[in-house]
Amino acid sequence: MKTIRSQNFIAAALIAAVAFTTTIARAADLLPSWNDGKAKQSIVAFVEKVTKPGSPDFVQPAERIATFDNDGCLWAEQPMYFQAFFVFDRIKALSPQHPEWKSQEPFASVLKGDMKAALAGGERALLEMVMATHAGMTTEEFEQIVKDWIASAKHPTTGKPYTEMVYQPMLELLAYLRANGFKTFIVSGGGIEFMRPWTEKVYGIPPEQVVGSSIMTKFELRDGKPALVRLPEVNFIDDKVGKPVGINQHIGRRPIAAFGNSDGDLQMLQWTTTGSGARFALLVHHTDDKREWAYDRTSHIGKLDKALDEARAKGWTVVDMKNDWKTIYPNGKTQP
């Protein structure tokens, strides 16, 4: 008898706890940095309809997959992708072991501090610099290199650590979705092993929920100890048509919500929104040249052109950073 009463108590307690959690998750004040406009309303309306039991749009928690681009969507990306700063810093750090770089492009320009010239060689030059700095060590050694860099490097114009240039409204959005039973993933053109060492701490997204571009790795025994060695060979480019491929490869389920900011995200948004049932797509439009940067159709970084047209044609949510966001960065100044 005592046991039954105690079990009933526990059952009641669990129900109370669940109800309590649900109430929190539905509260709109989980998005305090969002102004109360169309963008915020569309997010809340979508989340409420897919989580409301009995709703025709209800989605089981296991199917609540949300994918986020990283550069320009979760953190800033100007005047260059932050991973490019990492590449340049690594070239400088490794230059004593590579005296030949002094006269060899694109390395020579990096060492002279002329980043524009270094990037003049286009994709081929960039790839060469990535391979010279991202391969040749074990995965554990590379993880430590990234951790050390991200803990100390500062952005050239804001002077902030890069992980403080994440978007506060997007941090709130990630937490709001998770509180509503969503599983949040990053699907980025950036390097998968460049992101994983810090995404859990910064975004609450664990390594196994990060999808990105990668180079090949090889298992070998080094002095009898297993190691994964990073090879100077491209494995996968997680951008444009690569994003749905990467999503299928890593997640194996079509997301019901996807978040991006550039033409590189177009196929991810197409793939997400053409599944059956309720779907949601959002683009962050960089419209704020005071608090961040304003750019879209002609930008070299984060070009937003075709995806913006398609968003307007299909009714996807477009965030106007200037007007929709009270705050850009964590602890930043808020608009009145």
Place this chain on the structure above:
Amino acid sequence: MKTIRSQNFIAAALIAAVAFTTTIARAADLLPSWNDGKAKQSIVAFVEKVTKPGSPDFVQPAERIATFDNDGCLWAEQPMYFQAFFVFDRIKALSPQHPEWKSQEPFASVLKGDMKAALAGGERALLEMVMATHAGMTTEEFEQIVKDWIASAKHPTTGKPYTEMVYQPMLELLAYLRANGFKTFIVSGGGIEFMRPWTEKVYGIPPEQVVGSSIMTKFELRDGKPALVRLPEVNFIDDKVGKPVGINQHIGRRPIAAFGNSDGDLQMLQWTTTGSGARFALLVHHTDDKREWAYDRTSHIGKLDKALDEARAKGWTVVDMKNDWKTIYPNGKTQP
């Protein structure tokens, strides 16, 4: 005042619920199909030490990654990998569209029912059959083909559906680990898209926690609708040295526990056990020729030779199926 009291009630309830869950998770009767021998004791001892707060071996829940081979570890694999039966059934189903197969090996042998001759061409022949049956359709079409097959196909000697030839003690082990905060993954040489349609229902492992071999896919618009088309080209072989590579690619964290049954799992077990802190490795040894199959060092399927030697040298847990397991399959007969 009322609010505070109500919050205290909820806090107390949550604590009670957590304590209750913890008690369940630690109870050894979550493994009722395991005889109380060294194998079971080693599992429970490991789980208790990594989950006990304050223990020198304590591991944060986020780091509690456990990886499982599938064929021969979570379900049976004799007299052939079950995916090979799928391939043969697909060849038969597709043969009306391929009249040329009647005179073309290895297809001709399959259509005559001579599986041994069909497999005589070795890896090349098998790959040819896999490509002919696994490529050319969209990912969604393939998912449906697998679902239809797994729901209706029967094993040639037991007459059971393949998903009833999973190992009851391993189902309990998966649930026991999850109840203790572990995240369970499959890391199999089998096809990733062959497993994902049923692993969630059968093992409680969602698609995003399945790592396997794969072919390439390509994003395209078909009548304006996005599709991922499966190409007859190998993308990744998740076996032997490929397993640590696949783990790193998909999970991005080194497991603290790994479970296998053959030499194909050796590198996964090496990779897992050589990380820092408490580690656990287990091999299922097929020793039961009455209730299942007995095979190891000379078997064509699931060869267990080098890994068995290394397990003994390094003190990894080796499950003796005959003596350690009360039951093999769910709802099967138990030993007295």
